[in-house]
Amino acid sequence: MVSFQPSEDQQLIRDMVASFATEQIRPVAHEADETGNVPSAVVQQAWELGLVQSAIPEAHGGAGDTRSIMTGALVAEELAYGDLAIAMHILAPRLLVYPVIEMGTEEQKKQILPAFSGDEFRAGSAALLEPRFTFDTAELTTSARSDNGHWVLNGNKCYVPLAGDAEAVLVYASTGKPGHENVAGFIVPKGTPGMKVLGREQNMGVKAMETCEVAFEDCRVPAAQRLGGDKGADFNRLLNYSRVGLAAMAVGVARAAFEYARDYAKERRAFGVAIAQKQAIAFMLAQMAIEIDASRLLAWEAAWRLDRGEDATRESVLAQQYAAQACMKVTDDAIQVLGGHGYIREHPVEMWARNGRGFATFQGTVMI
Amino acid sequence: MIDFELSDNIKQNRDVMHMLAENFMRPLSREYDEREHEKPMDFFNMVWETQKGGANPVDLGGKASKEEGPSTRNMQTCVVIEELSWGDAGIYLSMPNAGLGGAAVAAAGTPEQKQRFLARFREGAPKWGAMAITEPGCGSDSAAITATAVRDGDHWVLNGTKIFCTSGYMAVEKSEGFVVVWATLDKSKGRGAIKAFVVDHGTPGMTVTGLEKKMGIRCSDTATIVFEDCRIPLDNILGSAEIKTSTEGFKGVMATFDATRPIVAASAIGIGRAALDFCREVLGKEGIEVRYGAPAHKLTQIEKDFMDMEANLQAARLLTWRAAWMMDQGMHNNLEASMCKAKAGLAVTQVTQKAVEMLGPLGYSRKLLVEKWMRDAKINDIFEGTQQINLMIIARRILGYSNKELS
Numbered sequence: 091m092v093s094f095q096p097s098e099d100q101q102l103i104r105d106m107v108a109s110f111a112t113e114q115i116r117p118v119a120h121e122a123d124e125t126g127n128v129p130s131a132v133v134q135q136a137w138e139l140g141l142v143q144s145a146i147p148e149a150h151g152g153a154g155d156t157r158s159i160m161t162g163a164l165v166a167e168e169l170a171y172g173d174l175a176i177a178m179h180i181l182a183p184r185l186l187v188y189p190v191i192e193m194g195t196e197e198q199k200k201q202i203l204p205a206f207s208g209d210e211f212r213a214g215s216a217a218l219l220e221p222r223f224t225f226d227t228a229e230l231t232t233s234a235r236s237d238n239g240h241w242v243l244n245g246n247k248c249y250v251p252l253a254g255d256a257e258a259v260l261v262y263a264s265t266g267k268p269g270h271e272n273v274a275g276f277i278v279p280k281g282t283p284g285m286k287v288l289g290r291e292q293n294m295g296v297k298a299m300e301t302c303e304v305a306f307e308d309c310r311v312p313a314a315q316r317l318g319g320d321k322g323a324d325f326n327r328l329l330n331y332s333r334v335g336l337a338a339m340a341v342g343v344a345r346a347a348f349e350y351a352r353d354y355a356k357e358r359r360a361f362g363v364a365i366a367q368k369q370a371i372a373f374m375l376a377q378m379a380i381e382i383d384a385s386r387l388l389a390w391e392a393a394w395r396l397d398r399g400e401d402a403t404r405e406s407v408l409a410q411q412y413a414a415q416a417c418m419k420v421t422d423d424a425i426q427v428l429g430g431h432g433y434i435r436e437h438p439v440e441m442w443a444r445n446g447r448g449f450a451t452f453q454g455t456v457m458i
Numbered sequence: 459m460i461d462f463e464l465s466d467n468i469k470q471n472r473d474v475m476h477m478l479a480e481n482f483m484r485p486l487s488r489e490y491d492e493r494e495h496e497k498p499m500d501f502f503n504m505v506w507e508t509q510k511g512g513a514n515p516v517d518l519g520g521k522a523s524k525e526e527g528p529s530t531r532n533m534q535t536c537v538v539i540e541e542l543s544w545g546d547a548g549i550y551l552s553m554p555n556a557g558l559g560g561a562a563v564a565a566a567g568t569p570e571q572k573q574r575f576l577a578r579f580r581e582g583a584p585k586w587g588a589m590a591i592t593e594p595g596c597g598s599d600s601a602a603i604t605a606t607a608v609r610d611g612d613h614w615v616l617n618g619t620k621i622f623c624t625s626g627y628m629a630v631e632k633s634e635g636f637v638v639v640w641a642t643l644d645k646s647k648g649r650g651a652i653k654a655f656v657v658d659h660g661t662p663g664m665t666v667t668g669l670e671k672k673m674g675i676r677c678s679d680t681a682t683i684v685f686e687d688c689r690i691p692l693d694n695i696l697g698s699a700e701i702k703t704s705t706e707g708f709k710g711v712m713a714t715f716d717a718t719r720p721i722v723a724a725s726a727i728g729i730g731r732a733a734l735d736f737c738r739e740v741l742g743k744e745g746i747e748v749r750y751g752a753p754a755h756k757l758t759q760i761e762k763d764f765m766d767m768e769a770n771l772q773a774a775r776l777l778t779w780r781a782a783w784m785m786d787q788g789m790h791n792n793l794e795a796s797m798c799k800a801k802a803g804l805a806v807t808q809v810t811q812k813a814v815e816m817l818g819p820l821g822y823s824r825k826l827l828v829e830k831w832m833r834d835a836k837i838n839d840i841f842e843g844t845q846q847i848n849l850m851i852i853a854r855r856i857l858g859y860s861n862k863e864l865s
Contacts, residue, residue: 384773
């Protein structure tokens with residue numbers, strides 16, 4: 091039966107995260123962007139909401155909650171509504187933890203999960219993107235060569251969240267020919283020889299979150315560190331989770347910009363009326379509202395399909411693309427509604443546009 | 459629980475309608491596009507016979523009442539109409555049924571009026587109902603109506619000219635149907651004085667004076683109807699004859715749009731899907747694969763366009779389902795109804811335009827139906843509230859503005 095009503099549990103979680111985003115994240119977002127630093131207090135507070143630990147099985151110290159992509163999408167939208175960089179920082183451990191929960195071997199679960207079941211934030215990460223113009227998830231240049239009971243990793247990765255602090259990084263590399271079926275994940279613990287964090291990147295947006303370029307030079311990990319062991323893991327599925335997460339976050343960023351522009355347009359007066367009373371502004375706001383809802387529903391449908399166990403590559407890709415475009419348009423329009431003020435960093439709108447531009451680029455930097 | 463799975467009942471209905479669309483409507487598409495205004499009566503007689511038995515495929519929906527509780531009526535309508543419009547939007551629009559006039563009677567009529575005007579759609583020969591709002595001098599601004607209704611003893615006397623009246627010819631001259639006419643009791647009193655009146659077929663003083671030649675939906679007759687001292691019984695008024703200073707009565711009439719806009723959106727989506735399905739089939743035959751998730755530097759323009767078309771159409775569909783679902787839940791969906799209509803009208807206009815372009819020289823040819831779908835699609839961005847009127851409604855709702863504050 092078709093329904094657009096989240097379950098009661100989902101509603102509770104969404105409300106909790108929404109108030110956290112509004113009351114705790116949003117007030118520190120501007121300074122975090124300016125200083126390039128996410129305050130550890132807000133990270134710790136978010137950790138206490140249990141957004142990472144709850145899905146960890148009880149046997150490994152978590153709450154054993156059933157993971158739902160739909161719930162993940164609802165949470166991701168609300169967090170990103172607060173601030174995208176802080177949201178990605180808070181959720182970064184999921185990049186490592188969630189694939190291990192779903193696709194890891196028992197040994198890998200024992201190795202990784204307990205560290206993330208505690209009361210304090212622990213960083214985890216994944217490395218997928220590579221610093222080249224023709225990046226393709228199906229043709230990674232980072233390679234994994236099997237050698238005498240080990241995997242040897244070579245290649246460069248970029249946009250690796252919290253790479254410096256991560257307990258381990260889940261590194262995606264090609265084991266042979268092109269194709270998603272030949273991409274495998276490798277759990278590389280902090281300090282593994284051959285893994286070098288090259289330093290923090292300076293990007294257009296999400297400036298508060300640390301992302302790094304990471305080099306792998308004959309980095310050897312035992313064969314057992316391959317995600318899912320010898321049988322491997324479904325990389326395409328992980329990509330789809332990430333796509334839906336990014337789509338949901340794009341909705342959150344767009345909504346933040348829309349609401350700010352809407353409220354500004356009702357306050358700001360020109361020619362004797364609020365500018366929102368002019369069709370040029372009012373229609374722009376109406377279109378923004380349509381595109382935000384359209385993006386959300388596409389993300390929801392993809393999430394729903396993934397939760398049913400469907401492949402949903404098509405729906406996930408379309409949702410991410412659509413939401414990324416919509417977010418770009420909405421945040422740009424929001425600047426336009428504010429006019430000159432929109433370009434001034436005192437207002438958050440230009441930051442949302444800088445952050446929003448990233449959704450077309452980001453892949454595998456979010457996990458839900 | 460958020461869920462996108464249609465109920466089994468709706469799926470069954472959808473499949474039956476799809477069969478009808480594919481096997482009966484599609485083969486008639488081109489012929490009845492070219493024979494403008496003519497009706498495929500064999501097909502209509504067949505549909506009518508099943509409809510009389512109670513299986514009316516074109517239920518124009520309505521808000522679930524508190525007594526009835528949640529239903530799936532509007533969802534079902536949207537799904538069914540998407541299928542029929544996938545078959546042929548012009549033929550679907552022309553099918554014999556109570557139409558928008560019937561929806562108005564169902565929404566605002568007394569039990570006696572419903573019996574008097576709607577019972578006929580379950581018996582006898584095929585019939586049509588129609589709605590007459592638009593005038594030569596007013597369209598979207600329906601408060602500016604100039605047609606008049608003056609009381610004279612036991613009758614209302616109607617005068618004025620109505621245009622763009624869908625199925626008006628069939629309702630007035632070709633069947634025992636009726637037209638719901640909007641007219642003012644007193645031009646000086648604004649919206650509160652605008653009322654809807656039911657005029658039965660064959661009433662003296664009501665004449666169809668012309669049919670529009672249109673870009674698309676050519677099977678559908680779009681009539682000009684002139685009312686000259688047209689006398690109708692007093693109890694043919696829908697709702698109260700009292701002129702209210704508030705706009706309550708007018709709002710009641712406008713509320714029927716909350717049910718009909720998702721339906722128009724669903725019809726639009728059916729046309730868009732017809733074009734998209736055809737493009738997918740052609741691309742497949744030509745060995746062109748759409749590689750979802752491939753990086754930008756590898757995608758062809760065709761793949762990018764196709765994915766845009768798909769996403770836009772699905773976004774429109776989901777917005778439409780949401781508006782229909784809300785109505786089924788008895789929720790106020792004025793904002794969402796306008797959202798889905800604005801999105802779907804524009805999306806299918808663009809999707810069908812792109813389809814013509816995508817298919818090269820053949821896309822533009824009348825050998826194929828693609829150019830027809832593009833012509834048919836455009837009306838959905840105009841009737842039942844233009845793109846701009848819907849944006850206006852959305853803007854008022856999200857800004858909390860009255861129509862005085864934002865116009």
